Amino acid sequence: MIAAERCPRCDRHALPGRGFCPRCGGPVEAVDLPGEGVVLSAATPHRAPLPSPIGVTPFAVALLRLDAAPEIAVMAVAPEAPRIGARLRARPLEEPGRAPYGLEPV
Amino acid sequence: MTRPAAHLSGVAMTAFGDHAPADALALQCRAAEACLADAGAERGEIDALLVGYATTLPHLMPATLLAETFGVTPGFAHGVSAGGATGLVMVDLASRLVAAGAARRVLVVAGENRRSGATRDDVLRTLAQTGHPRHEVPNGGSIPAYYALLAARYLHDTGLTERELAHLPVLLRRHAAATEGAQFRDPVTEDDVMASKPIAPPLKLLDCCPVSDGAAAVLISADPPAAGPALRVAGAGQAHTHQHMSEAPDDIALGARQSSAAAFAAAGRGPADMGRLGVYDSFSVTLAMLLEATGISAPGRAAHEAAEGRFDRGGPLPLNTHGGLMSYGHPGVAGGLSHLVETVRRMRDDDAAGAARRPLAFLHGDGGVLSANVSLVLEAAA
Numbered sequence: 001m002i003a004a005e006r007c008p009r010c011d012r013h014a015l016p017g018r019g020f021c022p023r024c025g026g027p028v029e030a031v032d033l034p035g036e037g038v039v040l041s042a043a044t045p046h047r048a049p050l051p052s053p054i055g056v057t058p059f060a061v062a063l064l065r066l067d068a069a070p071e072i073a074v075m076a077v078a079p080e081a082p083r084i085g086a087r088l089r090a091r092p093l094e095e096p097g098r099a100p101y102g103l104e105p106v
Numbered sequence: 107m108t109r110p111a112a113h114l115s116g117v118a119m120t121a122f123g124d125h126a127p128a129d130a131l132a133l134q135c136r137a138a139e140a141c142l143a144d145a146g147a148e149r150g151e152i153d154a155l156l157v158g159y160a161t162t163l164p165h166l167m168p169a170t171l172l173a174e175t176f177g178v179t180p181g182f183a184h185g186v187s188a189g190g191a192t193g194l195v196m197v198d199l200a201s202r203l204v205a206a207g208a209a210r211r212v213l214v215v216a217g218e219n220r221r222s223g224a225t226r227d228d229v230l231r232t233l234a235q236t237g238h239p240r241h242e243v244p245n246g247g248s249i250p251a252y253y254a255l256l257a258a259r260y261l262h263d264t265g266l267t268e269r270e271l272a273h274l275p276v277l278l279r280r281h282a283a284a285t286e287g288a289q290f291r292d293p294v295t296e297d298d299v300m301a302s303k304p305i306a307p308p309l310k311l312l313d314c315c316p317v318s319d320g321a322a323a324v325l326i327s328a329d330p331p332a333a334g335p336a337l338r339v340a341g342a343g344q345a346h347t348h349q350h351m352s353e354a355p356d357d358i359a360l361g362a363r364q365s366s367a368a369a370f371a372a373a374g375r376g377p378a379d380m381g382r383l384g385v386y387d388s389f390s391v392t393l394a395m396l397l398e399a400t401g402i403s404a405p406g407r408a409a410h411e412a413a414e415g416r417f418d419r420g421g422p423l424p425l426n427t428h429g430g431l432m433s434y435g436h437p438g439v440a441g442g443l444s445h446l447v448e449t450v451r452r453m454r455d456d457d458a459a460g461a462a463r464r465p466l467a468f469l470h471g472d473g474g475v476l477s478a479n480v481s482l483v484l485e486a487a488a
Binding site: 014015017040041042043044045046047048049050051052053058059061062063072073074075076077081084094098099100101 | 227230231233234237238240241242243244245246247248250251254255256257258259262303304305306307308309351352353354
């Protein structure tokens with residue numbers, strides 16, 4: 001699951017951290033969204049400013065548009081670049097509500 | 107009442123490359139001195155100073171610091187930070203100050219020793235902080251990785267090949283080969299780009315700008331310059347649509363569309379009126395996406411047009427003729443100013459030579475990942 005914040009008034013979601021809705025400024029509720037989504041893009045950095053969170057370099061970085069909240073694109077890591085348009089599931093690799101996020105088959 | 111014109115009355119930039127042991131302040135002073143000489147202006151005439159951030163000189167008061175070091179006492183001084191858009195954002199701000207009557211001579215300065223004063227890993231780490239600290243940075247990404255995400259999607263959507271995209275860095279290197287002060291001047295081919303080492307595939311080394319030392323400065327003034335064409339900022343626009351890719355609009359180039367439309371509307375001009383271009387080119391894909399989003403090229407056409415000669419020095423619409431960030435070099439804020447310095451120089455040449463080229467230019471700067479956008483239209487008074 002992907003932890004997110006939902007504004008009941010706007011019915012919009014964002015990744016957690018603000019504590020308010022960036023559209024209306026109103027209160028938000030904590031929700032867990034299914035991690036399924038579609039790969040928007042993927043690339044393979046050969047050099048990283050931080051140690052690779054999955055222990056190998058090069059590794060792939062991808063953006064996944066969540067089915068349950070299309071206003072969120074989760075940036076996630078994978079051993080190899082997935083195909084654009086592929087359906088995968090994102091999940092936090094270490095602790096809920098923060099990167100690194102990983103990708104797994106649906 | 108007509109809005110007072112903001113003239114581009116002085117420009118200067120150093121060579122980009124390695125300037126060790128000069129530090130950021132020393133480089134800023136060099137560019138400022140050369141800019142005043144170019145404008146025929148004195149220190150005492152400067153009534154406002156804008157200074158871009160320098161990663162090698164984190165300071166609370168970059169404009170006051172430069173004012174003291176260089177030797178001016180302006181009535182208005184600001185440090186400015188908008189990533190790669192900072193240079194043109196400062197020119198936009200300077201022209202608005204002049205138009206509002208708040209200043210008559212605004213000196214805009216940027217410079218740092220990002221190549222010799224920091225390790226490559228430090229620079230990569232600093233730049234990666236444009237990513238979201240909680241939801242992106244711990245993934246281990248970097249600025250090249252973020253732009254590689256743009257590139258993979260751009261190639262997917264347009265059907266272009268990596269080799270076709272390489273026409274853009276090949277063009278810029280050809281321009282740099284003819285430019286004194288460019289960091290990389292040896293010609294390269296599409297084969298060289300394809301064979302260069304992978305940085306973040308689909309981006310290879312020659313798709314990417316280098317890290318450079320260098321500085322640039324511009325003087326914006328209410329009075330036209332004593333000599334040469336009366337170049338002015340005829341229109342400007344900005345758009346800040348997102349900071350992070352995870353919160354970017356579906357059309358991540360939306361901000362470039364908005365800021366360019368605003369600048370063209372303010373100038374009463376359109377892309378077809380332009381005679382020269384200076385467009386931010388940190389990576390091959392940046393340049394392709396920005397040329398297309400700003401209406402200069404049709405979708406998927408920018409790289410093809412580079413190969414066809416549209417952007418050559420003697421072509422219909424010369425682009426980044428100094429070599430751009432990819433070949434002249436990229437010392438941060440001064441890199442974003444270099445396109446303006448080059449464009450003003452070439453417009454002066456056109457004027458002196460009585461060239462038939464239209465005395466209009468379009469400039470665009472990008473900060474973050476197409477996050478901060480600034481567009482300017484320059485025009486020479488008839």
